Amino acid sequence: MKALLTKLLLMLAVISCWSQPKGKIVKIDSFKSKFVQSRNIEIWLPNGYDTNTKTRYPVLYMQDGQNVFNPETSIHKTAWEADVTAERLTAIHQIQPVIIVAIWNTNNRYMEYFPEKASLNFVQNDQAVFPKATKDVNPNGVDFLGDEYLKFITQELKPYIDKQYRTKPEAASTAICGSSMGALISLYAICEYPEIFGQAACLSTHWTLLPDAPRSQMSEAFKKYLYEHLPSPENHRIYFDYGTKTLDQYYGVHQRGVDNMMKNKGYTTDNWTTKKFEGEAHVEKAWQKRFDQVLFFLFKSDNKKAKTVTKEKTSKKS
Structure with a gap:
């Protein structure tokens, strides 16, 4: 009888946990910018x-915002459902409560997410190849917009968020996250603005840079930039991951090189991780499945009530 009562009490605790009121989403249509399009x-x-x-809250800025919360606005009708995961992990005291800002992309996505200063390291062949290789993702032939996009986030969006909401505005409590090209611009952001972003999460980082994924020579331009601009490991933390199917199959060799770079720059398991997800493809569903591990890395709670987080199958650090 005592054992049955214990089970019933545990069940009631779980039901209570999941029946809590959920957070809410505030949408701003057509947020204006003097640097990039609304x-x-x-x-x-x-x-x-x-x-x-x-209470004040840390903030996570996320790329490809239409894919972050709502399946109806996301590509292939599959969203990361970041709010659902954050709510679940907060309820079991795995992470701190966090504000998530989802930044929608535009038809200039590729040029806005391209790490602009990496182009300064293009060799002659890169300069010749780039316009032809990117014509489908940059049909209007616009210039690089990565630096302008980051100005939009750091000079317009973040000040607005910090003014309107109870945030912890310091770098240690400000993270940025994205997948694919969104991972590139997130990594670029923590390099360009280390005083603003203390953490970055880069899922399925598109190290090959070009839409034609197998072609990888141009990736050296960004790796050179990265080696010269990685922020200090003393007060910055970076998460990387990748799968092994579709586009992600091309990332492993590049990620291993970057991992060596991280070690050489003084990063350790205290402030950096790289996870390999066997069998996972370059799709929102895959990123949704492992977003709990992203949040756990960025906003792990020190609450003693924390329960064990459910982990997806991964390999050890690559």
Whole structure:
């Protein structure tokens, strides 16, 4: 009888946990910028934000915002469902409550997400190949917009978020995240603005840079930039991962080179991880499945009530 009662109490605790009111999403249509074209912004405020009026929160800025929360606006009708995962991990005290800012992309996505200063390291062949190789993703032939895009985030969007919401504005509490080209621009952001971003999460980083993934020579331009501009490991943390199917199959060799670079720059398991996900493809569903591990790395709670996080099958650090 005592054992049955214990089980019932545990079941009630779980039901109570999952029946908590969820956070809310605030949408801003066509957020204006003097640097890049306007775009939608969605801000997820965690459960308790409206009632815990003295609490301040870390912030996670995410690329490809239409894919972050809502399956109806996402590509292939599959979203990361970042709010659902964050709510679950917060409820079991695995992570700190966090504000998530989803930045929608535009038809200039490729040029906005391209790490602009890497182009300064193009060799002659890169300069000749780039316009032809990117014509489908840059049909209007616009110039590089990576630096302008980061100005938009750091000079316009982040100040707005910090003013309108109870954030922890310091770098240690400000993270940036993306997948594929979104991972590149997130890594570029922590290199260009180490005083603003203390953490970056880069999923399925598109190291090959060009849409034609097997062609990889141009990746050396970004690796050279990265070696020269990686922020200090003393106060920055970086998450990498990749799968082994579709586009992700081309990333392993590049990621291993970057991992060696991270070690040479003084990064350790305290402030950096790289995870390999066997059998996972370059799709939102894969990123959705492992987003819990991203949040756990970025915003791990020190709460003693924390329960064991469910882990996807991964290999050891590559």
